[in-house]
Amino acid sequence: xxxGASGFIGHHTLxxxxxxxxxxxxxxxxxxxxxxxxxxxxxxxxxxxxxxTSAVIRTIKPTHLLHLAWYVEPxxxxxxxxxxxxxxxxxxxxxTFLEAGGRRAVFAGTCAxxxxxHEKLSExxxxxxxxxxxxxxxNALRELIEEAGTISDTSTAWGRIFYLYxxxxxxxxxxxxxxxxxxxxxxxxxxxxxxxxDFMHVADVGAAFAAVIxxxxxxxxxxxxxxxxxxxxxxEMIGRLTDRMDLIEFGARASxxxxxxxxxxxxxxxxxxxxxxxxxxxEEGLADTLDWWSKAMVSEGATRPxxxx
Amino acid sequence: xxxGASGFIGHHTLxxxxxxxxxxxxxxxxxxxxxxxxxxxxxxxxxxxxxxTSAVIRTIKPTHLLHLAWYVEPxxxxxxxxxxxxxxxxxxxxxTFLEAGGRRAVFAGTCAxxxxxHEKLSExxxxxxxxxxxxxxxNALRELIEEAGTISDTSTAWGRIFYLYxxxxxxxxxxxxxxxxxxxxxxxxxxxxxxxxDFMHVADVGAAFAAVIxxxxxxxxxxxxxxxxxxxxxxEMIGRLTDRMDLIEFGARASxxxxxxxxxxxxxxxxxxxxxxxxxxxEEGLADTLDWWSKAMVSEGATRPxxxx
Numbered sequence: 001x002x003x004g005a006s007g008f009i010g011h012h013t014l015x016x017x018x019x020x021x022x023x024x025x026x027x028x029x030x031x032x033x034x035x036x037x038x039x040x041x042x043x044x045x046x047x048x049x050x051x052x053t054s055a056v057i058r059t060i061k062p063t064h065l066l067h068l069a070w071y072v073e074p075x076x077x078x079x080x081x082x083x084x085x086x087x088x089x090x091x092x093x094x095x096t097f098l099e100a101g102g103r104r105a106v107f108a109g110t111c112a113x114x115x116x117x118h119e120k121l122s123e124x125x126x127x128x129x130x131x132x133x134x135x136x137x138x139n140a141l142r143e144l145i146e147e148a149g150t151i152s153d154t155s156t157a158w159g160r161i162f163y164l165y166x167x168x169x170x171x172x173x174x175x176x177x178x179x180x181x182x183x184x185x186x187x188x189x190x191x192x193x194x195x196x197x198d199f200m201h202v203a204d205v206g207a208a209f210a211a212v213i214x215x216x217x218x219x220x221x222x223x224x225x226x227x228x229x230x231x232x233x234x235x236e237m238i239g240r241l242t243d244r245m246d247l248i249e250f251g252a253r254a255s256x257x258x259x260x261x262x263x264x265x266x267x268x269x270x271x272x273x274x275x276x277x278x279x280x281x282x283e284e285g286l287a288d289t290l291d292w293w294s295k296a297m298v299s300e301g302a303t304r305p306x307x308x309x
Numbered sequence: 310x311x312x313g314a315s316g317f318i319g320h321h322t323l324x325x326x327x328x329x330x331x332x333x334x335x336x337x338x339x340x341x342x343x344x345x346x347x348x349x350x351x352x353x354x355x356x357x358x359x360x361x362t363s364a365v366i367r368t369i370k371p372t373h374l375l376h377l378a379w380y381v382e383p384x385x386x387x388x389x390x391x392x393x394x395x396x397x398x399x400x401x402x403x404x405t406f407l408e409a410g411g412r413r414a415v416f417a418g419t420c421a422x423x424x425x426x427h428e429k430l431s432e433x434x435x436x437x438x439x440x441x442x443x444x445x446x447x448n449a450l451r452e453l454i455e456e457a458g459t460i461s462d463t464s465t466a467w468g469r470i471f472y473l474y475x476x477x478x479x480x481x482x483x484x485x486x487x488x489x490x491x492x493x494x495x496x497x498x499x500x501x502x503x504x505x506x507d508f509m510h511v512a513d514v515g516a517a518f519a520a521v522i523x524x525x526x527x528x529x530x531x532x533x534x535x536x537x538x539x540x541x542x543x544x545e546m547i548g549r550l551t552d553r554m555d556l557i558e559f560g561a562r563a564s565x566x567x568x569x570x571x572x573x574x575x576x577x578x579x580x581x582x583x584x585x586x587x588x589x590x591x592e593e594g595l596a597d598t599l600d601w602w603s604k605a606m607v608s609e610g611a612t613r614p615x616x617x618x
Contacts, residue, residue, distance in 0.1 A: 079460050081404050081407065081408070081457060081460070081461070083453075083457075084400040084401075084403065084404050084453060084457055085400070085401070085404065087396070087397070087400055087453065088396070088397035088398075088400045088401055089397075091393040091394070091396055091397045092393075092394070092397055094393065095390050095393050095394065098390065099390070132456075133453070133456045133457055133460055136452050136453060136456050137453060139452070140449035140450070140452050140453050141449070143445050143448070143449050144392075144393060144396065144442070144445060144446060144449050147441075147442045147445050148390060148392075148393055148442055151388050151390075151442055152390070
């Protein structure tokens, strides 16, 4: 069972999981079904409705659970009380999964669990000290599923997601907003962009989660590329791809003083223990994302992309 | 609102809260009402039923919340998956309380949140590293309510309960079992009892929680006496009080190798910041407990206490 299966990451896990040989049950709040394939079925349930969710899990009796769903409204999710409800919903889901005989569960964590005053974020060495409710909620949940898994003889792992981009990214985030504004011929007010982040294409993130659930690696695993890139460099690449460098205003927005200059993931666990390496270089991934946004905007009947000729 | 109001500790908070001037709403799963007093009303709701609980909280609109309810089945609660459900229920309760305009919440925590390899357990200095699901669940909940409280401008505190005893203690615990067996003339198989613990009479624990909620002290607070006593000493006192020393078999049960020899609470916060000092010395508290058990066994129509001679 994959929760959040119609979401940004969830969508990109389904084919890798099918390729790994799983019978895949995609669970999401709203009816979905964009991908059609042998071995893939869709289920609709709101995870915040514990009765409905329990009924689905008890019917499917999954051996494996990939829990990606969460409240991720851009700008809002850091401090929303919805984080409390998602911890509660996730605990109820996990308990039902354990009681239905589940064998291995992988949950989506976040780099926001770490103390960001450290430059290199390592599963073994970096203290977990988030100053956001979102980061604390994820970390609290991790502590609980790890111990409950041990007690129930069920294997668990926790994929800490860093920064990502790619097709189907919701608006309100760096890359999706940049493409949208520039393709619509609107100005893009951004920071100076010297902060460096670890970005990974969402298809690689999806494939990484599939690799993690296929492995028997336990505990927290950074799901990231291990390579840092300046936000400015990404925005410039998007400017060049859309040929709208003229619309970009670096420094028009202030950087968030609470955000560190650099966040790098130590990816030794993902690379050597899980055996996963991302496949999509940044240039190629951004070109792929441009392609998707261009098509999406045309099919939506929205403003036709205005590429300068 | 007091949750778990008919429980071992909850029962002993009601009068101190009334004396402090609160309008007290006692919430419990089963209808209660043993104490009758002006300003005290009873409500029945199962906290695991979030819909029913929300309805009660929204009706009362409490300014203060004292959340004591949890799954505490002796011997079972350390590793039970019910801990997950109680975290979930507590988060739902707290969210409803915040959204109904709550101003201050105090939750029951536990000394089991601490790393027990440390001898003196201090809120500021001792690492929080529980190897039980119960301890982890409480600590995870604390992290979340603290941050959610800060975001919502609602004051929170977390009373870490140590060892306690007194009237109405459920069977399956040291003092209640000792009184029960000895009063019934049955043998009491116990450990050598050299392990030292911090014991507090439940009426003092109840009064301490009332003092904490009346204060504006935030964060974790040890609710304990600060004095250690050997378990053997307590059992011997019970043997003398019941005049059944002959029935006690020290060393007939092995000590739990995972439990440390000594657990002492640092009570500086409770003493100096909250301004609370326990009133009931151990001898007096045990005599009081004997009195209660004697009456309870008679009124239950159970075996009449067999005091020798």
